Each structure stands twice: as structure tokens, then as C-alpha cells.
Amino acid sequence: MIVITSRNLCARPFLEQVELLARAHPEMIILREKDLCYDELLSLASQCLEICERCRTPLAINSNMDVARELNVCRIHLPIQLLREAEDLSDFSLVGASVHSVEQAREAEDLGVDYVLAGHVYHTACKPEDPRGIPFIEAISEAVDIPVYGVGGITPENYPDVMRAGAAG
Numbered sequence: 001m002i003v004i005t006s007r008n009l010c011a012r013p014f015l016e017q018v019e020l021l022a023r024a025h026p027e028m029i030i031l032r033e034k035d036l037c038y039d040e041l042l043s044l045a046s047q048c049l050e051i052c053e054r055c056r057t058p059l060a061i062n063s064n065m066d067v068a069r070e071l072n073v074c075r076i077h078l079p080i081q082l083l084r085e086a087e088d089l090s091d092f093s094l095v096g097a098s099v100h101s102v103e104q105a106r107e108a109e110d111l112g113v114d115y116v117l118a119g120h121v122y123h124t125a126c127k128p129e130d131p132r133g134i135p136f137i138e139a140i141s142e143a144v145d146i147p148v149y150g151v152g153g154i155t156p157e158n159y160p161d162v163m164r165a166g167a168a169g
Helices: 014-023 038-055 065-070 080-085 102-110 134-143 159-164
Strands: 002-004 028-031 059-062 075-079 094-099 115-119 148-151
Touching (some): 014 028, 038 059, 038 065, 080 094, 080 102, 102 115
Parallel strands (some): 002 028, 059 075, 075 094, 094 115, 115 148
């Protein structure tokens, strides 16, 4: 399981939630706080990195390669648009991309990512559009040879359906 943050949807203090998640040892926590300026993201990422290192849980930074590089975070997650524009990702040991179609998943794989997040699968507070559903995860899982992680509205109740559709998590 990969955890993606959204502090604006967090019911408890954000860093407390990050610590609870890190202690559960997901495969990775992706810090995705798109509304923060560089300095705010750098500060928050530094605090999250400290928590994740203490709990031995990998941290990735979403979108901001400069923040990741400044903190020596070797994992980056990019929207497909930023992946297309990225000139050099060689200093990252793990690169992921968010995709919203089979074509984007294939493109991301061709661009060398290690995994894709495909979504949104179910209704979620983050996305007003209609969800893509389980057939979407099945199609992407069949189209690429890298791990596919379903994202969006996934709960303990519907998680098994996502896994049966071919997702890695």
C-alpha cells in the first residue's frame, strides 16, 4: 500500500497522522501538498522525512523535484505532465507517475517510471469527476509491465476488488 497525503482532509493534526501512517509501514508515503509554496513544502517535507526515517518508512515527494533534491529524498512522484517535461531524473532511485488513461500509463512506462498511480477508481473528496472504476484498473494493469496502484476512494471494503483487478496496491 502507498499512502498519499492531503493535510486539508486530515481530521487529526497532520504530523500526528503521518507518524501513525509511518508506524504502519506502508510501502511508501507520498507527500502531496500541492498548495504549499516552496518554503512551506520544504519545511513540512523535512518534518515528514524525520518521522519517516525514524519509522523506517520511505517518503516520496510529489511534483517538487527541487524540494526532494534539497532534502536528499530519492523518491519522486510526478503527474504525467511534469514527467514529460523532466530532463534528468537520474538522481532519483524511484520515480512514479499519476495516470488517467491506458495511453498515459504506457507513455509513463516508456519514459522509465517504476510504477503508476491510476485513478481515480471510486468517488473521492479530492476529485469531483465521475470515478473510472475497476475496469480502468484492469485495463491499465494489462497494458503495462510495471506495478499499478489504484488511487481514489479506496477503502478497506473495496480494496480487495482493486487487488483482484490486477493492482499492486
